[in-house]
Amino acid sequence: MSKMYPRDDVVFRDPTSIQKQQGFSAFWKIFLSQQKESNARAMAFKSELSHPSSNDVEQILRNVDDIKQQICTLKLDMASASVQRQKAQIQIQLSNSEYKSYSEYSEGLRREIEATIVEKEFVDLARIESENEIKRIKASHETDAANFIESMEKVKSRTIQLREEIKAGETLQKKLGITASELNALHHEMEFVRLMEKNNLKTRYVKDEQEVADLSSLQSSKVELDAAKKELSWLKQEGFGIMDVMDVTRKELSHIAKEKENCRREVKEYESRVELLEAKLHEAMSMMESASAAETRADAIVASLSVALRQLHSDIGAARREAELVREETKAVRSQTEMTKLRTSESLEERLGAAMEALKNAKASEAMALEELQQVTESTMTERAISSLWSDTITISKSEYYYLIKQGKAATEVAEKKVTAALAWKEVFEAKEKGGREERWAIAAVDQEIRGIDHVTPRSWHNTKLAIAMPRRSLHVSGISGRINGQISSLSLLKKQPSLKSIAPRLTLDSKKKGKVMEKVVSFLNGHRSCRNIKASA
Template sequence: MWIKWDQACCVVLSSSKPCQAGYDRPGSATLVHIYQHLTILQTNKYFQVPRFFFSFKRFRLGATHFSLVVKMEAAMDEGSGRSGSVRATMSIFGESISGRKADKNSGFVSAQENLSSEIKQLAQSGMDKLNERKASVDKERAGAESELSRARAMAKELERQIEQTKAKATSQRSELQAMWAARTRRKGADAPGAHAQAERDALRYAEVLQELDRAKKELLKLRLEVRSSAEAKAKAESDIVASACSIQSSLRAADEMKRRMEEANEEHVLVELARIEAERERREIDAQRGAEGERFARDIEAARARIKALQKEVSRAREMEAKLAVTNADVEVLQAEMELVRAMEKNQVKKDDAAEATARKNREEAHDKALLQASEAELDAAKKELETIKAGSFQFMTSMDRTRTEIMRVAEEINRLKAQEKKSDTQVQQLNGKLLKAKARLEVVTAADERSKAIVSNLTAALQQLKAETEVANKEEDLTKLEKRCVMAEAENVSAEIATTEQRIRQSVKELEAAKLSEAAAMKKLKHAVESTMPGRVSSAPRKSGTITISRFEYEYLSGRAALVRVVADKKLAAAQAWVQALKVGEKEVAARAEAAEREVREIEARAAQAASEAEKTADEKKALEQELYDLNATAERDGLQCAYPRRRSSRVSTTSRRSKARRSSVSAGVRNPRSPSFTIKRKKKVMPNLLKLIRDKRGSKSTN
């Protein structure tokens, strides 16, 4: 195995097994390992992989040899234009899938890629939700365990108090029995004086018996509460175990889904590789067909050009033959003319001179010889040209025969390629069928997973809403109690202020009454003084005038005192009126506050009732969702899917056998049930008043004793 890093990233997996000569050495790695390597390369932070390019090369290998080289073009850096490529070839079991048309399955493959990415995202989100839910349930179970531990401590304390009460009751009963026996023995001796003491003892004994009956009733109530708390604890533990089983089954279903997704991804990669190989071979075959067609077209054009040239040569040979025939005819005519000329010359020899006849004869013979030689040369040239034309026609016939054989061979090759294409189409159809089956199975599993996730999310949402509403109701109740306390404190303060103001008013009224009494006494004294001084003044005054003369000091004193008394009276009256108005305003404000407090109490009670009804509704909805979840599990089991959830009966029965172990174990091994905190709080609300009542009764009995 060798790895080379350059501008491109090349990964070649090879083995030491021999293969046939003339071919590359194959690799002996599994497709899953290559897929994992590609996934690692794709998720590396130094690689930004926009797409994969898969290319394959056929090998003539055995059944156990195959190799895979994956070509990956990825951007090394966004700023710099570096790219990495990984080239590899694949041939599985010595077979190669032939070319097929890419238009048939391109849309399907793109949809499958989108589906696989969506399934991965859904699976990842589902795993994240499960982990979050597991963490929240762990926290809730920790809180529930703390509540259970507190409830156990409270139960132990109650048991201890019950034992103390039992011991005290038995001791009191034994003392009473001993006292009663002693008194019955002394009854004969002290009969007349002990009757009242016996009645008192009987009354005390009756009171003690009543107290003992009350203690028995409280003990019975405490036992019932302890039993109910134990049942609630067992129910909470069973719910915790059931939720743990459901979470474990959900995790198993998620793991199964993950495994199936990985298998589907592997099958998808195989189909994609086969498709790319088939497309590459189809392109090669198309290119080969185009090249052969072009070559055959060029050969046919060349043959046609040769045929045209040969036809031209044949027509020219025919023209030459016609010319040769005309020349032969001319030669024959010339020979006939020469014979005629000779005959005429023989006839004219006698008439002409011998010299002239011989000279003329020589000239004519030379001329005839020249013409004959020229015609013979032309005839030889025409014969040679005719022979060359015949040889070219023979060559053309042989080339036509070769062309016919080549055309027949091309037709056979085309038929063979068509048969091979049909075979590859059948293989592709089989692969498409398998892929469709896998897709249908994956869709069924994803639908079941989505339904289970929706149900789980609804359950968690309902549980969280119930918790939030419970917390809000508790907070509102606390706020209501606090407001009620504040209102009561304010009412007490106002009542205290009213009491103080009333006391002040009473004191002021008393002071006014005392002032009035003193003023009346002063007036009486003044009247008495006036009555005592009037006769003297009247006797001293002249009789005719109707006026009495007084001193300036008396006049100023009387006028100033009256004005001062009037001013003081006006001030006291204004202060009393203002105080009465303030009291009225305070009473109105207190009444308004009391009405507002009552209104808020009524609203809070209405909201608490509404929250209780909503809690009941959410509990009913939760039960309905659980029933739907179990129905979904039943349907999934009927369909043969492995998304198992625990059944109710089996979980309840199995939890009883594991209850003792869960009580003794100190380490939490499962997922916690979120319903236990509210239930234990409810138990607390029920147990604490009874405990206070028991302590109060004990204190009352001690005080009476």
């Protein structure tokens, strides 16, 4: 019998795992194409940034934001790639566990097949022994039947002989009865003759001849009587012998009947044993049929398992190859990301230096403008305070009015640009915060400079006496980094009424509200990216 055992190089294939692996390979292709595009954009941006201009700061910041977004997308793609790799490893582990379970199941089936084969061999041996025993029982039954038939024929022949002898004895008994009756008749005649002789003594002489004849007849009758007696005794002896023979035949007939009953019992026992052996033979045949069916099922299962194990082996090989490809691709992606990080960090350092210089220049120009403004405001405040002592109205020129409006707009624009630049630098340095200690120092320096710019407070524009003289109206100016929202309505009123009537107007800085504005700026620089504009409330 040909046996099929499972091979060790057989693998089961899961269609869902194949689809996942195909989707993962397609995702990697898309990811590599996006990475190549981002690298090309970074190189082009670096070439553009090799000769930056002072008027292109906003475009640089936008490009920095794009680069940061691309880096974030690359990081997300790397994270998704690592997740996909972990999923592939989990699939490989699951396929390995399935392979182990199928191999164990195939081993169990192989053992069951071997056990069924051994049981089949035992059943074959039992069947052969039962067939031999059935043949031997049939042969013994045939010999016993032949012996019984012979003994029955002998008994029949003996009974026939005994019946014939019994019939002959009955005829002899009848003959003996007839002879006995004749002898009795002769005896009665002799007695009658003797009586006649005693009574007829006188007539004896007359009848001598007759007596002689009677005597001769009597002697002959005596002789016949003796012969009859002898024959009767012989017949009696023969009758006794016949009776003995009949007793022997009766005993033999009873013995034959007993033997017949024993033979019937043995025949019944043989028939019951034959029925038991036939039942055992039927059971053995059914066991053989079930074993053959189980063997066919086991062969089919082993064939399917072998195919499944081959598929599993092929899937494991493909998964390992794909895992190797994924590892190589991840290594390449990591190297490329490191290169892009280095390039972006170098370009960011260069742009940071340029931005720092621009900030220093802007800070110096703003300080000069603040000093000039402070001097002008102090002179105008003193003049207006002196004039307010003698009159209730203060007049300002259109140039001052338009100058105030223009300076407010310029201050708002500069503040917005500074806030956006600070937020961009903050995001860049937060992304690069893990790069090293130097970048953190640069971020701290930028934060300190921005705080220094925002915390530049002008001198006291009035003394206590002038403050007491101007209690009615005040024009509140926010910090450089805030917006001028509360002054738009007042400026529109100024446009309609160029001559403002007040007792003593003053121009002051609300230090408390400016402190709140600076706290908001610091919170922006520390990570609150959602708030883009800082408003100063009047």
